Amino acid sequence: MKYLIIICFFTYFFHPVSAQQIDWESIAPGVWRGTVGESEKYDLLSASGSKPNLPALSRLGQVIFPLNKEEVNAKSLDGKTYLQLPLDENEEIFGFGLNFKTVHQRGRIMRLHMDHYGNQDNGRTHAPVPFYVSSKGYGVFINSSRYLDVYAGTGSRLDSKNPAKALDRNTDPEWTASPYSDAVEILVPAKGVEFYVFAGPSMLEVVQRFNLFNGGGPIPPRWGLGFTQRVHRLFNQDQVLAEVNEFEKKGFPLDFIGLEPGWQSKSYPNTFAWDKERFPNPEKLIQSLKEKHISLNLWINPYVSPEASFYNELKPYYGSHTVWAGAVPDLSIPAAQKIYWKTFKKSHIEPGIGGYKIDEVDGYDRWLWPDVAEFPSGLAAEQLRQTYGLLVQRQSSQLFREENRRTYGLVRASNGGGVSFPYVIYNDYYDHRDFITALVNSGFSGLLWTPEARASSNAEEWLRRFQTVVFSPMAMINAWASGTKPWSYPEVEEEIKEMALLRMKMMPYWYSSFALYHFEGIPPFRAMQLEKGFNVKEEKESNELANLEENPYNEAIKKELKDQYMAGPNLLVAPVFAGESERKVVLPKGKWYDFYTGKYVGNGEVITVNARLDQIPVFVKDGGIVPLMDPMLHAPGTNQSYDLKILHYGESPGHFTLYDDDGISYDYESGHYSWRDINVIKESNGKWKGSISAVGDQMPNNIGKVTWVFMSEQEGQTPLK
Incomplete structure (x- = not known):
């Protein structure tokens, strides 16, 4: 035994x-x-x-x-x-x-x-x-x-089955x-x-x-793809309207405006109630903005002040620890959800706000609840930390769905399963190059990320950041702390304005790209590795200057391509950063053309492009089609028609599916939408010809006059202007 x-x-x-x-x-x-x-x-x-x-x-x-x-x-x-x-x-x-x-x-x-x-x-x-x-x-x-x-x-x-080889570090150069x-x-x-x-x-x-x-990506309301400006945290009702009027006076597009924490009577922790001195009549503000075709976005984090109207009612559902002395509701419990979101529905959504910026559902450890925290659902603290961003996205967007009204907002945390939520991730980090790498990575994981524009040290940096905002999921100016406006640097004001209007011109292209995200799962912004014909060999590069006494295990690292990406079905975007006079661009196999002029630039090769202040380098694949509209200061509303200018690039026939719906509701989920086939072919006489399919009976149709521009025939002109 x-x-x-x-x-x-x-x-x-x-x-x-x-x-x-x-x-x-x-x-x-x-x-x-x-x-x-x-x-x-x-x-x-x-x-x-x-x-x-x-x-x-x-x-x-x-x-x-x-x-x-x-x-x-x-x-x-x-x-x-x-x-x-x-x-x-x-x-x-x-x-x-x-x-x-x-x-x-x-x-x-x-x-x-x-x-x-x-x-x-x-x-x-x-x-x-x-x-x-x-x-x-x-x-x-x-x-x-x-x-x-x-x-x-x-x-x-x-x-x-394939074990690592035992090598002699002393004598073998292949040792690692x-x-x-x-x-x-x-x-x-x-x-x-x-x-x-x-x-x-x-x-x-x-x-x-x-x-x-995971349900396919979101289709934002059409206004969500326009510009958003976030105002100072202590602005009052009149100052918000003055900011909107200034955008209009300057001729800069604006579709939704964001209020920071000061709209609440108290924040950190939050009452979620309007401050009566700064916002004596929020319903009137919302209505005034609506009349100007502008939506309102409200900053929140989820943590409840003892002075919130529902604080005591929600008490049985709080976790054991606070965040900034605010209670943390266990939003995995349906009863807690019902109490918590009731105020949001009555005070914010029913009066007509367009969405939320949901902050601080991610970390840091020193202010979020610790892993020793307990919650009434019995879930572990780490489980709620991993999913709290999902819960607030799901539950807040459901409130808008009940109104049959789409939303598009910002959130600091998401995870697997959150593909379909109408939220874009942001953070407080501000490295421009790393922002682009994040945009590249977002498409691998069902995420949307915005490389927002905040403060800048000079005019060129402001312009370069603004250009990448134009080619991203949300065109956000979040410079409330510094007070920087699109026109703050007079020496680049016109270039900034042209880029802003380009974003609006491209509205049909962006909207159709998000529809592809929803119906086909194709990310609207994605890494080059996901593009057909992309096959770059990214070699390792040595770090010969490394101090081997400080790091005796130093070795070569992979040099990665992480500063260019695909936008929509046809565009390759290669941002320029402040201080650069030129940059290299890796083209996938197939012919590629300059977005602005239609000029041929290369095929499966590395090219060098000169940096221009008035342009962010963008290239179009052979046969690519880009539908544009006349620039507007606000995205087209429901039943608002707009003329279409369809650009075709290169030497091959082209096809594009143009998406349309009412731009605001969830009726598309019941089939109330239209896809229109855009085709460009070369006729026997050598001339290009374009066609666009008809719209079915009772289906959305916001398209007015259609004109065609065959870029190969422009001989270096810039018909985008």
């Missing part, structure tokens, strides 16, 4: 735990769910309430399972679940949420942990989405609301401090987990399936 006990002891503590069976289930064409152990009931998908768009997924077609199931392993130990997924030698992986400095994620160790971004891509970020995409044409999503430890091709296993690893390994702190595998075959199709599995 003694020997049996000793054998059992050694078997339990020293023998590796054998792999557990993974139960696989086909969910939709190209989507499989794997389940191991006892998965938790509260996860990212249950928090977000996302529902797959099965018809759209079916249209992508049937594909085979993209991995060898025998090489996907899972096991449980000490109440934790370990997942292991294979990596080939030359395979690259992308994603894992909103990263600001890196695009390639292989070789990185991360803890996916909701937090304010702290200047490091270590997993602590505003959207730590546990989804990655492989260059082999598949993706993996871990549906867990826990902090996840990710070893993205860093752990070198002894039992690997990061030995070869052939797996992505993920630690889930739970007894089980469900995860999903998405097939391609292309990386873009993987991302499409992921987005459609």
